[in-house]
Amino acid sequence: MKAIIIAAGLGKRISENFVNTPKSLIKVNGESIISKQISIFHSNGINEIIIITGPFKEQFSFSNVTYIHDKDHLQHDILGSLMIAKKQLFPICTFPAIFTPDVNQQWLPIEE
Numbered sequence: 001m002k003a004i005i006i007a008a009g010l011g012k013r014i015s016e017n018f019v020n021t022p023k024s025l026i027k028v029n030g031e032s033i034i035s036k037q038i039s040i041f042h043s044n045g046i047n048e049i050i051i052i053t054g055p056f057k058e059q060f061s062f063s064n065v066t067y068i069h070d071k072d073h074l075q076h077d078i079l080g081s082l083m084i085a086k087k088q089l090f091p092i093c094t095f096p097a098i099f100t101p102d103v104n105q106q107w108l109p110i111e112e
């Protein structure tokens with residue numbers, strides 16, 4: 001199973017104590033938020049983890065994850081960052097969403 005963690009933001013709404021630290025790398029009780037997420041994913045059998053990074057990509061150093069850098073993070077919102085990893089995506093929907101059984105033929109394969 002696969003998980004995508006979007007960590008591409010600037011963290012503008014967080015405390016000025018963390019101006020040069022991505023929110024996901026802020027430590028809570030001695031462990032970074034993203035490290036805790038990765039541990040929880042692993043403990044639930046989710047072993048393919050993709051991290052989408054932004055301006056602080058050099059601060060991420062987790063092993064056994066795939067990194068995708070969003071170099072245009074300032075040009076879009078979180079959904080734009082998610083689309084940087086579109087080749088890694090699986091079908092996602094929100095409700096209410098009504099579609100027919102041939103939806104895969106309409107959506108897939110995703111073209112660049």
